[in-house]
Amino acid sequence: MTTRENDGVRAVIWAGDCLRLLDQRRLPSDTVWIEASTVDEVASAIRDMVVRGAPAIGIAAAYGVAMAARACGSDPDALDAALARLAAARPTAVNLRWAIERQRGRIAEGAGDLAAVLLAEAVAIHEEDVTANRRMGVLGGALIESGDVLTHCNTGSLATGGYGTALGVIRSAYADGRIGRVYADETRPWLQGARLTAWELVQDGIPVTLLCEGAAATLLARGEVSWVVAGADRIAANGDVANKIGTYSLAVLARYHGVRFMVVAPTSTIDMNTPDGAAIPIEERPADELLSLAGQPVAAAGAGAWNPVFDVTPAGLIDAIVTEAGIVEQPGLAGMHELMGWRA
Structure with missing residues (x-):
């Protein structure tokens, strides 16, 4: 059995003058690090899925803002343009916009050495994420009494600053002896479950079994899985959750x-200005991601493809949303407002 310290993976590292990003497109066969030293290189890494996972995207963006300030000096128009390019990298994960807006707040304070202030803020965002993940791990892990769990996509150290959201809950519950085995969906078409989640769990010695999404119904019918534990890329004010495509079908x-069914995400993923799931923009990526695999065609020539990256799970299908600020059971508008300190 592992301990709570089974957290040796880091995918986003500040290296003094640049951001080192573990290229998640190359795992598990190759461990390749990419250095980003400009805001446009950070934006490209986010857009091209070198870095992925809502919290990790937000952390990378925070460092990107600091780089932009370093490059733009005292030119506010150039800085605004750089931040706009960064914000446009991916539309669905709210953490990207959240991190940029938090940095804009520091910019508005008019500090003297702006680049240094923004770098310190990026480091704080990074450290806060790891602390929040460990807190969520404890809270969510306590909900799991016993039995195997099923997870989707990758929500671990690779998708966050460290430890993970849904995978952090799984790590915590496994360390406490509450989980015997983790089932992980392959998560097509990028295979984040097969390539990334399985890799992380193997690193930590946590038993993991892969399945294709089409086998999930049969697995759940066997009665051995007690919880499905998923992450989130955006949570609306009413508790609807946008997450990797396939999450909605798992909830059904x-x-x-x-x-x-448990959703685990930091409060930075909650967007109280988005009323419900219908208002969440859903990113669609190129058809080639479905029509080919590792550069090799897998579909009939001439076939088209529809490739939405996320879907929306209605709050009514979710038993608990776990955040570092607390748990909302049977989430709805009132519970989300109470969690976030808003008036309903």
Whole structure:
């Protein structure tokens, strides 16, 4: 059995004058680090999925703002243009916009050495994420009494500053002896479950079994899985959750089979200005991601493809949303407002 310290993976590292990013497109076969020293290189890394996962995207963006300030000096128009390019890298994960807006708040304070102030803020955002993940791990892990769990995509150290959101809950619950085995969806078409989640769990010695998404119903029907544990890229004010495509279908299957469904995400992923899931922009990526695999065609020539990257799980299918600020069970507008300190 592992301990709570089974957290040796880091995918985003500040190296003094540049950001070192573990290229998640190359795992698990190759461990390749990419250095980004400009805001445009950070934006490209986010857009091209070198760095992925909502919290990790936000952290990388925070460092990108500091780089932009270093390059733009005292030119506010150039800085605004750089931040706009960074914000446009990906539309669905709210952490990207959240991190940029938090940095804009520091810019508005008019500090003397702006680049140094923004770098310090980026480091703080990074450290706060790891602390929040460990807190969520404890809170969410306590909800799991026993049994195996099923997870989707990658929500671990690779997708965050460290430890993970949903995978942090799994790490915590496994360390406490509450989980025997983790089932992980392959998560097509980028195979984040197969390439990344399985890799992380193997590193930590946590038993992991892969399955294709089409096998999830049969797995849940066996009655061995007690929870489905997923992350989030944006949570609306009413508790609807946008996450990696395939999450919605898992929630439907879990409800039908009497399996509980947990979403784990920091409060920075909650967008109280988005009223419900219908208002969340859903990114669509190129058809080639479905039509080929590792550069090799896998579909009939001439076929088209629809490639939405995320779907929306209605709050009514979620048993618990776990954040570092607390848990909302059977989430809805009132519970989300209470969690975030808003008036309903």
